[in-house]
Every structure is written in structure tokens, then in C-alpha cells.
Amino acid sequence: xxxxxxxxxxxxxxxxxxxxxxxxxxxxxxxxxxxxxxxxxxxxxxxxxxxxxxxxxxxxxxxxxxxxxxxxxxxxxxxxxxxxxxxxxxxxxxxxxxxxxxxxxxxxxxxxxxxxxxxxxxxxxxxxxxxxxxxxxxxxxxxxxxxxxxxxxxxxxxxxxxxxxxxxxxxxxxxxxxxxxxxxx
Amino acid sequence: xxxxxxxxxxxxxxxxxxxxxxxxxxxxxxxxxxxxxxxxxxxxxxxxxxxxxxxxxxxxxxxxxxxxxxxxxxxxxxxxxxxxxxxxxxxxxxxxxxxxxxxxxxxxxxxxxxxxxxxxxxxxxxxxxxxxxxxxxxxxxxxxxxxxxxxxxxxxxxxxxxxxx
Numbered sequence: 001x002x003x004x005x006x007x008x009x010x011x012x013x014x015x016x017x018x019x020x021x022x023x024x025x026x027x028x029x030x031x032x033x034x035x036x037x038x039x040x041x042x043x044x045x046x047x048x049x050x051x052x053x054x055x056x057x058x059x060x061x062x063x064x065x066x067x068x069x070x071x072x073x074x075x076x077x078x079x080x081x082x083x084x085x086x087x088x089x090x091x092x093x094x095x096x097x098x099x100x101x102x103x104x105x106x107x108x109x110x111x112x113x114x115x116x117x118x119x120x121x122x123x124x125x126x127x128x129x130x131x132x133x134x135x136x137x138x139x140x141x142x143x144x145x146x147x148x149x150x151x152x153x154x155x156x157x158x159x160x161x162x163x164x165x166x167x168x169x170x171x172x173x174x175x176x177x178x179x180x181x182x183x184x185x
Numbered sequence: 186x187x188x189x190x191x192x193x194x195x196x197x198x199x200x201x202x203x204x205x206x207x208x209x210x211x212x213x214x215x216x217x218x219x220x221x222x223x224x225x226x227x228x229x230x231x232x233x234x235x236x237x238x239x240x241x242x243x244x245x246x247x248x249x250x251x252x253x254x255x256x257x258x259x260x261x262x263x264x265x266x267x268x269x270x271x272x273x274x275x276x277x278x279x280x281x282x283x284x285x286x287x288x289x290x291x292x293x294x295x296x297x298x299x300x301x302x303x304x305x306x307x308x309x310x311x312x313x314x315x316x317x318x319x320x321x322x323x324x325x326x327x328x329x330x331x332x333x334x335x336x337x338x339x340x341x342x343x344x345x346x347x348x349x350x
Contacts, residue, residue, distance in 0.1 A: 036208055043215035050222035061231050070320035074330035075232030106315075142233060145319050151342070152315035154322075158240045158339060169238045169339065173323055175230040182288050182324050183331045 061144055061172055062095065070147040072173040073181035081140035081170065082124050084117065086149050086157055093120040104153045112159035121164035141166035234326055237338040239310070254308065257298050257334060260345045261313040261325055266291050267349045270298055276349045292328050299332055308336045312345035 060078045063069075066087040085092040091099050091114070099116045106112070121141075129137060141161050145154060158169055258276075259268045266287075269276035277298070279290045299307065309329050313322050326337055 036212065040208055040211060040215070043212065043219065047215055047218050047222065050219065050226060053226060053228075054222060055227045055230060063229060063231075069231065070323040072232075072234060072323050072327040074234070074327055076235055078231060078233050147318065147320035147323070149319045150315060151313040151317045151319070151322065154319060155240055155315075155342065158238050162238055162240060167238060168235065170233040170235050171323060171326075172231060172233055175232040181327060182284060183292065183328055185289075185292070185331075 061142070066090075067144060067146045068148075069144070069172055069174040071176040071181065073176060073178050073183060075173060075175050076170075078142070078170075078172070079140070081142045082121070082166070083142045083144050083172075084121075084157060084161065086143060086145040086153060088146055088149060091117060091153075091157065093117060094124070096120070101149070101153055104156055106152065106156070109156055112156055113163050114156055114160040117157065117160050118164050121161060121166060125165060137165065139165050139167040140170060141168065142170045142172055144172040234323065234330070234337075236311075236326070237336075239338050239340050239344075240312075255302050255304065256308045256310045257295070257302060257329075258310045258340075258345060258348050259295075259312070259325060259329075260342065260349045261311070261317050261321060263314060263316045266294075266325065268294055268298060269349060270302055271348070288324065288328065291325065292332070295328060295332055295334070299334060306336055307334065308338060309334045310338050310340040310345065310348075312340040312342040314342060 060080055061083060064085070064087070066089060067085060083094055085095075086101065089101055090097055091101050091104065098120055099114065104114060109115075125137060143154070143157060143161075145157075161167075161169065254271060256271045257268065258271060259266060264281050266279045266281075267276045268279075277294045279287065279294055281287060282290065311322065311325065311329070322339075329335075329337055
């Protein structure tokens with residue numbers, strides 16, 4: 001191979017004349033194309049993920065810090081119904097304070113009817129009946145209870161609901177995967 | 186950038202076949218959607234377990250009906266879970282063990298009872314003692330549902346004590 005005089009070079013292997021050819025007259029272009037296809041792909045993936053995890057049931061129940069729902073695997077989707085919230089300290093109805101849970105004992109309510117809660121439930125049933133004349137009252141109620149509430153309180157709440165003709169009891173729970181659930185498998 | 190939908194004429198005067206789709210409106214739409222979905226996202230999946238109830242203090246089925254129906258009865262106490270099929274004696278007792286073992290034993294006992302009940306989907310009458318926590322009742326319900334015992338009724342503990350203890 002004959003020995004030749006090296007020309008001007010940009011690096012070790014890129015000759016400057018090749019760069020000149022690529023940029024036209026040797027001037028650097030001020031416009032640069034940004035490849036936005038990966039960005040659109042990423043945005044699409046995020047939108048799909050968020051749409052799949054979208055749930056409207058959050059509007060039925062409002063999570064509060066003093067109510068930790070128990071986890072369960074076998075569940076049904078929430079439907080709109082009056083919500084009785086039972087924490088260790090209070091009992092509420094549709095977001096309103098009704099009574100202190102510490103007052104709820106079998107001795108204080110020997111007829112198993114929590115009068116303050118019964119008043120709210122009855123008013124709700126009457127309002128529903130007035131708004132849906134001719135329709136049969138289904139008696140659905142959702143009990144949103146903290147996982148450490150004793151059954152002594154729950155049974156009085158359920159009994160009160162039954163006395164107010166709310167006989168279809170739905171227990172609010174936090175849905176978990178099968179592997180996390182305590183199913184004894 | 187990638188804007189401009191019309192093809193640029195080439196030097197030779199012929200229209201180029203290359204076509205660039207304007208992606209800017211798509212990105213705008215995606216950004217709005219992501220913002221909306223992030224704001225309205227619910228990260229805890231809330232659901233329900235539907236039950237009937239026969240817990241009212243005065244609730245008691247007539248004795249004839251009680252004899253006809255073969256239910257799976259469960260009474261959860263602080264120390265054990267007691268269960269049987271209506272009328273069967275003695276009831277099956279599962280003592281309170283560490284959680285994993287306890288639930289395995291409860292599941293095994295319930296499966297045995299389910300196989301002995303003639304009805305395809307027998308009714309489960311579930312009650313608990315006063316001190317038992319809500320989460321324990323839900324866990325037993327979850328096992329029942331997993332075994333196909335979907336007709337759960339929360340019963341009066343006094344009635345169940347008479348049946349099981």
C-alpha cells in the first residue's frame with residue numbers, strides 16, 4: 001500500500017471531508033429532529049395501566065384512617081347502598097357521626113336496637129321509599145368496619161339494621177390476591 | 186420536529202411518498218388523560234362480601250324448619266372454631282393455633298362437612314362470641330366462599346351456642 005499524506009481528520013477514523021459532505025456546505029444545521037415515538041409508546045402504556053386500575057368504587061366508600069378494612073380474596077363489586085361505618089371509637093352513618101362505639105354494649109341496649117343509628121336508618125329508608133314509589137325496598141346496607149372491632153358491637157349494629165328492615169348485609173373489605181389471602185391452602 | 190402532515194416536494198419536483206403524522210395532539214391528549222387518571226386513581230381495591238342475617242334478638246326459626254334444613258353451623262370463639270352439620274353430635278372443634286395452621290385446620294374441617302351435606306350449596310350459619318374480632322369472621326367467610334359455600338348467614342350467637350356447645 002503506498003504511503004500518502006494524511007488530510008484533515010475529525011478523529012482517528014472520521015475524515016473531515018466526510019463530515020462536510022453530510023452537513024451540506026460545511027455549516028452545522030440548527031434544526032434537530034427529536035424522536036418522540038418512544039415517548040408516545042411510554043404514555044400509551046401509562047394510560048393503559050391507569051385505565052385498568054381505574055375503579056369507581058372509591059366513590060361509594062371513603063377510607064378513613066381509623067377504619068382499617070380486613071383483607072379477603074372472594075369478593076363482589078361494591079354497589080351503592082347506605083354505609084354504616086364502625087370504628088373502635090365511633091359509629092357513623094353516611095359520613096355523619098351517630099354515636100360512640102364505647103357506649104354500645106348489650107347491657108345499655110338490651111333490645112339490641114341502637115336507637116340513634118336506628119333513627120338514621122329509618123329516615124334513609126323513608127327517603128328511599130318516597131323517591132322510589134312502587135318499588136320494593138331491597139334492604140341493602142354496607143357495614144364498613146375496622147378489622148379489630150369486636151363482634152359484640154357488630155351484632156348490635158346488624159341487629160339494628162335488621163330492625164330497620166336492612167336485611168341484606170354487605171361487609172366492606174379490602175380485596176387482595178389469592179396468594180396473600182389466609183385461605184388455609 | 187415531527188409536525189406537518191403534508192409531504193415536502195423533493196428537489197426533482199416529484200412529491201415525496203414520505204408522510205409524517207403530527208403527534209403533538211396525541212401527546213397533549215395522553216398528558217391530559219394521565220393527569221385525570223392519576224388524580225382519580227384508587228389504589229386500594231374495595232369490595233364487599235354479601236351475606237344474609239338472622240341476628241336479630243328475636244329471630245328464631247320454627248323447630249320443624251330447623252330439623253328439615255341441614256346447614257353447616259360455625260361458631261367462632263376466642264379459643265376455637267366449633268362446627269357441625271345441623272343435628273350432628275359431637276361438633277368438630279378446631280383449637281386456635283398459629284394463623285397458618287388454624288386456617289388449614291378450619292378449611293379441612295369445613296371441606297369434610299361440606300362433603301357430608303346433601304345439598305349442592307348448603308347454607309352456612311356463622312356466629313361468633315363477643316370478643317372475636319371482625320377480621321377473624323371475615324377470614325372464616327373467605328374460606329367458606331373459597332370452598333363454594335356461598336350462602337352465608339350471620340346468625341345469632343345465642344342460637345348457635347345452643348346448637349353447638
